Amino acid sequence: xxxxCQPVGPARPARGRAKLxxxxxxxxxxxxxxxxxxxxxxxxxIREETRQRVLAVAAELRYTPNEVARALRRSEVxxxxxAVHDTSNPVYSEILAGAQAEASAAGxxxxxxxxxxxxxxxxxxxxxxxxxxxxxxxxxxxxxxxDAAVAQIASTRLPLLLVNDRTRGEVGSVGLDDEAxxxxxTRHLAELGxxxxxxxxxxxxxxxxxxxxxxxxxxxxxxxxxxxxQVRGGHxxxxxxxxxxxxxxGSATGxxxxxxxxxxxxxxxxxxxxxxxxxxxxxxxVHDVFFAxxxxxxxxxxRMPLRELGRRSxxxxxRQLGGDxxxxxxxxxxxxxxxxxxxxxPPPRRPGxx
Amino acid sequence: xxxxCQPVGPARPARGRAKLxxxxxxxxxxxxxxxxxxxxxxxxxIREETRQRVLAVAAELRYTPNEVARALRRSEVxxxxxAVHDTSNPVYSEILAGAQAEASAAGxxxxxxxxxxxxxxxxxxxxxxxxxxxxxxxxxxxxxxxDAAVAQIASTRLPLLLVNDRTRGEVGSVGLDDEAxxxxxTRHLAELGxxxxxxxxxxxxxxxxxxxxxxxxxxxxxxxxxxxxQVRGGHxxxxxxxxxxxxxxGSATGxxxxxxxxxxxxxxxxxxxxxxxxxxxxxxxVHDVFFAxxxxxxxxxxRMPLRELGRRSxxxxxRQLGGDxxxxxxxxxxxxxxxxxxxxxPPPRRPGxx
DNA sequence: GCAGATCGGTAAAACGATTTACCGATGCCG
DNA sequence: CGGCATCGGTAAATCGTTTTACCGATCTGC
Numbered sequence: 001x002x003x004x005c006q007p008v009g010p011a012r013p014a015r016g017r018a019k020l021x022x023x024x025x026x027x028x029x030x031x032x033x034x035x036x037x038x039x040x041x042x043x044x045x046i047r048e049e050t051r052q053r054v055l056a057v058a059a060e061l062r063y064t065p066n067e068v069a070r071a072l073r074r075s076e077v078x079x080x081x082x083a084v085h086d087t088s089n090p091v092y093s094e095i096l097a098g099a100q101a102e103a104s105a106a107g108x109x110x111x112x113x114x115x116x117x118x119x120x121x122x123x124x125x126x127x128x129x130x131x132x133x134x135x136x137x138x139x140x141x142x143x144x145x146x147d148a149a150v151a152q153i154a155s156t157r158l159p160l161l162l163v164n165d166r167t168r169g170e171v172g173s174v175g176l177d178d179e180a181x182x183x184x185x186t187r188h189l190a191e192l193g194x195x196x197x198x199x200x201x202x203x204x205x206x207x208x209x210x211x212x213x214x215x216x217x218x219x220x221x222x223x224x225x226x227x228x229x230q231v232r233g234g235h236x237x238x239x240x241x242x243x244x245x246x247x248x249x250g251s252a253t254g255x256x257x258x259x260x261x262x263x264x265x266x267x268x269x270x271x272x273x274x275x276x277x278x279x280x281x282x283x284x285x286v287h288d289v290f291f292a293x294x295x296x297x298x299x300x301x302x303r304m305p306l307r308e309l310g311r312r313s314x315x316x317x318x319r320q321l322g323g324d325x326x327x328x329x330x331x332x333x334x335x336x337x338x339x340x341x342x343x344x345x346p347p348p349r350r351p352g353x354x
Numbered sequence: 355x356x357x358x359c360q361p362v363g364p365a366r367p368a369r370g371r372a373k374l375x376x377x378x379x380x381x382x383x384x385x386x387x388x389x390x391x392x393x394x395x396x397x398x399x400i401r402e403e404t405r406q407r408v409l410a411v412a413a414e415l416r417y418t419p420n421e422v423a424r425a426l427r428r429s430e431v432x433x434x435x436x437a438v439h440d441t442s443n444p445v446y447s448e449i450l451a452g453a454q455a456e457a458s459a460a461g462x463x464x465x466x467x468x469x470x471x472x473x474x475x476x477x478x479x480x481x482x483x484x485x486x487x488x489x490x491x492x493x494x495x496x497x498x499x500x501d502a503a504v505a506q507i508a509s510t511r512l513p514l515l516l517v518n519d520r521t522r523g524e525v526g527s528v529g530l531d532d533e534a535x536x537x538x539x540t541r542h543l544a545e546l547g548x549x550x551x552x553x554x555x556x557x558x559x560x561x562x563x564x565x566x567x568x569x570x571x572x573x574x575x576x577x578x579x580x581x582x583x584q585v586r587g588g589h590x591x592x593x594x595x596x597x598x599x600x601x602x603x604g605s606a607t608g609x610x611x612x613x614x615x616x617x618x619x620x621x622x623x624x625x626x627x628x629x630x631x632x633x634x635x636x637x638x639x640v641h642d643v644f645f646a647x648x649x650x651x652x653x654x655x656x657r658m659p660l661r662e663l664g665r666r667s668x669x670x671x672x673r674q675l676g677g678d679x680x681x682x683x684x685x686x687x688x689x690x691x692x693x694x695x696x697x698x699x700p701p702p703r704r705p706g707x708x
Numbered sequence: 709g710c711a712g713a714t715c716g717g718t719a720a721a722a723c724g725a726t727t728t729a730c731c732g733a734t735g736c737c738g
Numbered sequence: 739c740g741g742c743a744t745c746g747g748t749a750a751a752t753c754g755t756t757t758t759a760c761c762g763a764t765c766t767g768c
Contacts, residue, residue: 017484020725030748035726045746067485068431069724071422072753078481079465087451088644090444097441100466104478109487111433112454112464124458127432130371131421132754133463237648264648290442294591294618296650373754384718389756399716423754426723486724 018061027057034058038065071132080108080317081134082163083115085142089235090289091260091306092140095164098310099138106318108135115142119149129158136317138163143204143235161317161326164309166207172326174313178208178286180336181302182215182256185284188300188338189254190223193346194282197225198252200233200243200262212258212286228252233262240265244273253347254282260289263299267343278345288339298341305334372415381411388412392419425486434462434671435488436517437469439496443589444643445614445660446494449518452664453492460672462489469496473503483510490671492517497558497589513674515681517667520561526680528667532562532640534690535656536569536610539638542654542692543608544577547700548636551579552606554587554597554616566612566640582606587616594619598627607701608636614643617653621697632699642693652695659688 024031029050036044037054057063071077080103084092096112103110111134117124118139127133136159139150154160154171162173182199189197199216202209213230220227231246233239240262247255257263263285267277275281277297285292288303309331316327378385383404390398391408411417425431434457438446450466457464465488471478472493481487490513493504508514508525516527536553543551553570556563567584574581585600587593594616601609611617617639621631629635631651639646642657663685670681 031725032727032748032750033746036747039726041727045744047746050746062484064480064484066426066724067481067487068422068425069753070726072420072426072755073724073726075753077422079487082466087454088444088447090442090447093442093444093447096466100441100468104468104471107477107481109482110466112436112450112466114454114458117458123461126418127421127461128463130416130418133421133433237644261644264645268648290591290615291618291645291649294622294649295645374756375754385755386718386720386757387716390717393756395757399714401716404716420754423723424756426725427754427756429723 018063019066020063023054023058023061023063026061027054029054075132077133077135078108079111079134080314081111081113081128081137083113083118083137083139085115085140087112087114089261090291091287094289094306095140095310095313098307099163099314100310101307102311102314106314108314108318115140116144118153119144119146121149121152125152129153129156135159136161136321138313138317140164141205159317159320161313161320163313164208165205166211166330167328170326172316172320172328174309174316174327174329174331175208176304176306176309177330177332177336178211179215179218180332181286181304182212182258183219184215184302184336184338185256185286186216186219187223188284188340188344189256189282190219190225192254192282192344194254195225195347196228196252196254198228198247198255199230200240200247200255200257200259200266201230202258203232203234209258216256233257233259233266235259235261237261237265237268240267241269241272244269249273252281254284254344257283257285260285260287260292260299260301263301264295267295267297267299278343280348282344282347284344292339293341295343297343300341300344301339303337303339305331305336308334372417373420374417377408377412377415377417380415381408383408429486431487431489432462433465433488434668435465435467435482435491437467437472437491437493439469439494441466441468443615444645445641448643448660449494449664449667452661453517453668454664455661456665456668460668462668462672469494470498472507473498473500475503475506479506483507483512489513490515490675492667492671494518495559513671515667515671515674518562518663519559520565520684521682524680526670526674526682528663528670528681528683528685529562530658530660530663531684531686531690532565533569533572534686535640535658536566536612537573538569538656538690538692539610539640540570540573541577542638542694542698543610543636544573544579546608546636546698548606548608549579549701550606550608551582552601552609553582553584554594554601554609554611554613554620555584556612557586557588563612570610582608587611587613587620589613589615591615591619591622594621595623595626598623603627606635608638608698611637611639614639614641614646614653614655617655618649621649621651621653632697634702636698636701638698646693647695649697651697654695654698655693657691657693659685659690662688 020031020034024034034054100110138161140163160171165173166175167173229251231243233243244266257266270277270281277283284300286302288301292299292301312331374385374388378388388408454464492515494517514525519527520529521527583605585597587597598620611620624631624635631637638654640656642655646653646655666685
């Protein structure tokens with residue numbers, strides 16, 4: 001029942017919520033007990049009766065700890081940063097969705113940042129990276145993502161993880177099997193009978209781009225095919241469209257495009273040049289996106305576990321916060337999978353090169 | 355066990371960054387001066403010489419304030435929450451991108467949350483909404499977003515803003531001119547000569563869905579056309595595909611689809627029924643997305659200022675934090691704009707209804 | 709020479725939780 | 739009855755800033 005002798009202060013302050021000390025006062029114990037009880041301190045010895053009373057008061061007052069105060073005391077905020085180059089790129093937003101889910105499940109929140117802005121090392125950098133606003137940072141380097149920026153961040157000792165990337169050394173990373181992706185894509189074209197297979201490559205970031213090129217080369221070598229033309233495909237539909245113009249007409253009957261957005265552009269570009277897909281040119285892209293089946297023709301892709309990549313990145317970063325060494329993982333479960341749709345077909349009878 | 359080998363107070367602690375008191379000590383002033391100087395306190399009178407010295411020390415120590423401590427003291431964290439139903443929906447991620455940009459420009463960070471999870475009023479709700487983790491919350495209600503959840507959040511007195519929605523009363527909102535969108539879309543079809551114009555509507559949320567229906571009705575009325583069939587289109591490609599099955603064959607030669615993803619699905623669905631787009635059926639959607647020009651046929655849409663919506667939402671929420679009354683805005687600049695591509699054409703000679 | 713102003717700061721109390729060290733009663737054992 | 743565990747907690751020091759109130763000198767005017 002309500003305390004008869006309550007001369008001072010309202011039980012629950014008019015403005016603002018109940019705080020720890022309110023619960024303590026109301027339950028007639030010290031704040032320490034409330035904190036230790038609510039946090040499940042093993043070393044706390046407490047009478048069952050007291051425990052119930054404290055819990056009841058906390059519930060009645062709808063006590064919720066002030067996360068900011070906790071964070072200050074514990075020097076741990078329960079927030080992970082996620083720096084993305086382009087939020088509206090469906091590949092990135094898929095990773096983001098996975099990360100959000102995993103973080104949330106682990107009791108963490110996700111703070112969104114712009115990777116480019118971060119790299120400029122200005123106010124955003126100061127506040128986010130050096131201001132104790134986050135416990136760790138996941139960074140998805142975009143096309144222009146420099147090593148210098150990464151070093152800059154790493155030097156602050158903020159736990160850092162490169163997502164969808166591959167590193168060695170002190171900065172950890174969680175990536176995808178990029179080589180397998182282009183390998184599968186290229187092999188698919190080879191199996192269809194293509195002998196002139198181009199690669200529209202990423203350009204940047206270097207590590208990922210190199211792996212994709214390797215996969216393409218390996219598949220060509222295994223099939224005993226010559227290396228087809230290689231042009232820069234980039235990351236956007238515009239890049240892909242431009243890339244098609246750079247591809248010498250007739251130099252290839254199939255193209256492996258290292259990025260799905262570029263592939264979308266490449267299809268438009270091909271059409272603009274009077275090439276029919278897949279009749280004159282087969283196109284296969286890396287990464288599946290929800291609208292790929294609705295393109296015309298539906299786009300053949302290698303599906304990569306993007307959502308899983310997001311999840312695993314968070315898990316890895318969390319382990320790193322726990323003291324583990326920076327991870328160098330490749331998410332290979334589920335495996336990259338070829339999804340055959342209608343943008344690939346056997347090469348035309350009259351081969352491209354005549 | 356205390357460390358006997360550790361002499362007192364290193365100038366800059368080995369672990370962790372320089373703090374305010376370090377700067378103060380090093381510069382030979384009190385912490386108050388440093389804080390007030392760095393925060394630009396007008397009332398602070400200080401000798402030029404001292405000012406320079408403090409600034410120099412702060413720079414030398416690379417002092418960055420601990421945002422958590424600031425937040426605690428000021429009861430203001432500098433973080434806005436953004437709760438989204440589906441991160442990987444390109445419409446939402448476009449809004450998100452705008453919000454991120456504006457927040458960042460205003461010196462705020464954006465915390466991402468899952469709207470559905472939030473609505474479940476569990477741990478996430480407690481920590482985010484009642485834990486002082488954010489200064490205000492933007493909520494994009496998804497298909498299942500209930501009023502109860504909104505009321506729940508509003509009752510906590512956390513500044514709340516509904517994004518891409520329309521409200522009256524105590525909960526503010528920033529929305530789009532949904533009626534204009536479907537009006538323009540419908541008028542376009544009418545001008546092409548269509549007389550049987552269907553509406554694949556949203557279903558939920560109610561307010562937005564109703565406005566879209568109104569726009570369609572108004573355009574039909576103005577053109578002196580009868581009301582065509584209306585079926586639930588939903589928000590996903592799958593929904594749109596299903597919706598096409600629900601549309602009686604021949605009952606319409608044109609369809610206004612209230613959501614671009616549903617429109618993508620509708621095109622596939624139409625094809626599955628042997629309908630050619632636009633020869634047999636014209637389709638126009640609300641919202642432009644980057645891949646719309648690359649669909650086949652390229653999708654005619656009404657472009658809405660999604661990114662601007664994100665920006666304006668942040669600006670509105672910030673004003674609300676500043677004490678303004680909850681806004682009820684409609685972002686109408688730039689205006690909804692019809693982007694004619696190839697999914698719309700005059701109706702077939704032999705009218706659908708024949 | 710003395711009452712104010714003005715200058716150039718300082719002291720100290722918040723903000724709300726966590727955590728370490730310790731403490732006064734009981735109970736138990738010999 | 740003395741010693742010492744064990745029980746059931748408590749006190750108080752942080753965490754790093756911000757901000758209000760105030761203070762001792764030095765001028766200034768008369």
